[in-house]
Amino acid sequence: MNNAPAAITGIGLITPAGLGRTVNWTAVCAGRPTARPMEELKDAPVDFASMVPATFDANRLAGHRISRSYDRSTQFALVAAHAALNDAQLTANARANARVGVVIGTAFGGAQTYDDNHARLLAGGPPAVTARFLPKGLVNMVSGVLSIELGATGPNMVVSTACASGATAIGLGLGLLRSDACDVVVCGGTDAAVTPLHVAGFHKLRALSRARKHPPEHASRPFDVDHDGFVIAEGAAIIVLEKEKDAATRGVRPHAHLAGYGATADAHHVTAPHPQGVGAKAAIRLACQDAGIIADDVGHVNAHATSTPTGDAVEADVLADVTPNAAVTSTKGVTGHALGAAGAIEAAYTALALRSQTVPPVANLDQPCTNAHALDLVTHHARRMRFDVALSNSFGFGGHNAVLALTK
Known part of the structure; x- marks a missing residue:
């Protein structure tokens, strides 16, 4: 394969x-x-x-x-x-x-x-x-x-x-x-x-x-x-x-590499995510497996996090469990939620983060919600850091989960 x-x-x-x-x-x-x-x-x-x-x-x-x-x-x-x-x-x-x-x-x-x-x-x-x-x-x-x-x-x-x-x-x-x-x-x-x-x-x-x-x-x-x-x-x-x-x-230098892709379905509800994030966790693990990496190696995640209380809480729990070492952002604080374009926009930002070795902050994040306390959230200012692996998460109505694994 x-x-x-x-x-x-x-x-x-x-x-x-x-x-x-x-x-x-x-x-x-x-x-x-x-x-x-x-x-x-x-x-x-x-x-x-x-x-x-x-x-x-x-x-x-x-x-x-x-x-x-x-x-x-x-x-x-x-x-x-x-x-x-x-x-x-x-x-x-x-x-x-x-x-x-x-x-x-x-x-x-x-x-x-x-x-x-x-x-x-x-x-x-x-x-x-x-x-x-x-x-x-x-x-x-x-x-x-x-x-x-x-x-x-x-x-x-x-x-x-x-x-x-x-x-x-x-x-x-x-x-x-x-x-x-x-x-x-x-x-x-x-x-x-x-x-x-x-x-x-x-x-x-x-x-x-x-x-x-x-x-x-x-x-x-x-x-x-x-x-x-x-x-x-x-x-x-x-x-x-x-x-x-x-x-x-x-002779073209890539911005980054797309190394893996994971896709699953929650099979749970037409609009709400699975409360335990079962499908999201599986998609992350599949993307990492496809890329030949382990989740502990992930240095950065551009989260789907749309600013809805339920969705943010479930994803925060998922990330704390599966990618505990990652610096987490959601660029939707800047762009809003561009619906079917969001996953591509955030994949592009993730590639640029890898190339520049910089993680953008979560705009408007002043006090993390309860479920997000365990995350290494990037706030207020962009963070310069060294990392080789990043994920871009995207979740949709109908229980669609898509995760892209990118590397330098």
């Missing part, structure tokens, strides 16, 4: 923390929260979110007009993919001679396109629905558009495992390289579902923060005693995976 690690040679990030890898890394290491009130949500039960900066211009960043043809989530993914390929120094000519696969995770696909066309239908009947509705909104179009725009003719797929989607996509990308189905895999996650409908839905589940004790900017508080729900966000992260020998031949 081939358990070779993959080289992470390119990273593209479009998140509330900024546009691009360098800006993102600076923001998360500084612990700068991004949540803010939104005019578009003024009539929603929660009126704040973490949004991609208004300077995002898909047409300019992609080099041609794409905004009319593609949903916002697809625009994010496409711009991030171009950035990742540029970072990897993989030109169009180089890609033309390679077997390039695309695997993208998303929880909601063309959410804004569906919302817009439903409003059109209610206001003007069937004639008001646009001809672009389905080509923009279908969930598979996120990866389909990338293959068209990038000229990637290898395996092409979308995976949806709720908030684990981005991590699942990256794990599947590792499998495509190991099976020799591809030479390069463009993989990651994207979502743009900050709409009144989706906010109302998450509010009904009591999943969102109401900012009762703190202003919106400080509402995302992973592992903090005052956490009361997550802050909804949008964004995308795309990474380029290559075989180590191919990256070396091209």
